[in-house]
Amino acid sequence: MLRKIGVLLAACCAVGAAPASAAERLVLNDTDGPVGLLSTPRRSEPVPAVILVHDSLGTDRRADLTVRQLRDAGVATLEVELYAVSADGAGSTAAFDVRAEAEVLDRARRALAAQPGIDSTRVAALGFGRGAHALAETQEGKQQDWSARVYLYPDCAALGSALVAGTSTSRAPLLLLHGDVGAGDPPCDCVNVANRLEEAGVSVRIIHYRGAAHGWDLPPIGEHLVSFQPAPVGRGTLRTVAWPELAEMSATQTAGFLAAAMNGRLRPHIHAEPNLRTPPGSQRTSGNCQLHPDHSATLRGVRAW
Template sequence: MLRRLATALRAGALTAALLPGLGLAGEPPDTEVLPRPEAVQAPGVSGLLSLPPPMARGAARALPAVLVLHDALGPDSRSEPYVEQLLGAGIAVLDVRAEAPDALARMAAVELLLADARIDSRRLGVLGFGAGAVTAAASPLPARALLYPGCASLPPAGPIPGAVLLAHGDTDAANPGAACAAAAEALAAGGARVRRVEYAGAGYAWDRPAFAIGERALVPAPGGDGRVLVRPWPALAEMASAQVAGFFAAALAP
C-alpha cells in the first residue's frame, strides 16, 4: 500500500508541477506573503475570502473562485491545504463558515462572489467535504469537487453539466466503490464530465486533522444516518489537495 501511495504522490507532484504557482518542482518561487483572508457576510452565510497574491494572479483580470463547503461537524482546518494549493494556482477561495452548509447557504455564498468585481462570475467552482459534498453535488456551478460525499446515500443531482471530481477511499464504509461508480455514472448521465478517484487504503475524511499519532474517531456520516470511522492520513491529504487544485485549474481555465 505504501509503495502505491509513493507512486501516487510522485504522480501528484508531477501534476502540481505543471500548474503555475504550486512550487512543487523546478526553481523555487519568489517568497510572497499571502494576504489575510477577508471576512465576508450576507444574510444566511458568512465566510473567509482568500485572494491569491499578485504574482499568481498574472494580468489584472477577474479571478476564478471556489467555494468550500465543510462536513457535518462544521468548519475545521482540513480545508487549509486545499486553500493553499488553490491560491497557488491563482484561484480565489471563499471558505464558507456554516455549521451545515445547505443549498440556501451555498446560494448566498455564490451571491457574495457574484457581487465582488474581483471575481469572474463565469468561472466558479465548489469543493465539498462529506455532507458539504452532498450540497456541492447539486450545485449548478461549472466545476464541482466532491470528497467522500456518501455515495451510498447521495441524492440524484439531476441534469447538471460541467466538470466533476469524485474522490473517495476504498475502505470507506460510507463510500463503497460500487456506490461511487454508480454515482459517477449518474452524474455523467446528467451531462457532467466526471473523473472518479479511489484512494487505496483510505477511509472517510482522510484529510481531517489528527491531534495525536494513530488517532481514530467516529464522526457523523454524510448522509446523516449513523457514524463512520475516520483515520487521518496527512500524506494523502497533501496529494489530494494538489490534485483538487489541478482539477479546478483545468476546469476553470479561461
C-alpha cells in the first residue's frame, strides 16, 4: 500500500526541492506499516489536522493545492489511500469494501492522534470522489466526531441512499462541492442531500460549480484535459475535465472552510455558483434545479469564510 505516496514523497524530497517541504513531509507509520503521507506546519504548539482521503485510484496530486494552503494556515494533513494501488494504476479494486474503508479511516485517525504535535481534539476530514463517499458511509466512525468535513463530487444520488441506510449521522459541519457536467452529481441530488442533513441538525454548505465535471481538480496530463476516472459508486467510469483555475479556487475555499471550522469561526452556510468560463471539452447535461432559499447566494459578493 501507499506505493504512489512513496513516489510523490521521493519527488518532493529530490535534489532541488525546497528544504522546508522535505522537513515537513514524511510517511506516517504505525505497527502495521505505512499509514499515509503526513505534512505538518512548523509550530511550537499542537496543531489541528485534516485527513485527506484519496479517490479509489489512490494519490494523484489533486490534494497538493489544499495541503499547501492548509499548511500555510497552520493545519497538518494526512493523505491516505483506501486501496493498494500501484503508481501505474495496476491492482485497482474491482469492488468497493465499505468495512475495509472504515478500517482504513479508523487506523488513520488513531495513528494521527498518536503523533506528537497534533491536537487530536481538532481533526477534520476531506474526501475526493470515492474518498468522500467512504467518509459519508462510515459516519463518525469509532472515534470522536470530526471537527468538520468536506466532500468533493461524492455521487450525491448514491450518497443520499447511503444516508437513508445509515443508522447514525455525523453532526460535524459539512462543505459539499460539486459540478453539473456529466453524470454523478446532479445539482438536485446534492441539494436533496444537504436538505436531508440539515433536517438532522447538520450545518451544510454547498458550492455548485457551473460547467465543472467530476474531478475538475485533477492535474492535466500534458496538454490533455480530458481523462476517465472510476465512478465513486459501482464499476463504471466518469469523464473528467481538468480545470486548473477552478482547482485553485476550490482548494482555497476548502482550506478556508476547514481552518475556520476548527477555529470556531464558521459563518452561516451558503450556496455559491462561481461565474467562470467552462473549460474546453465540457458538455453540460444536467437540468435546472429548484434550490433551497438558504442556498441561493452567488459567489460574487460572498466573502471568504
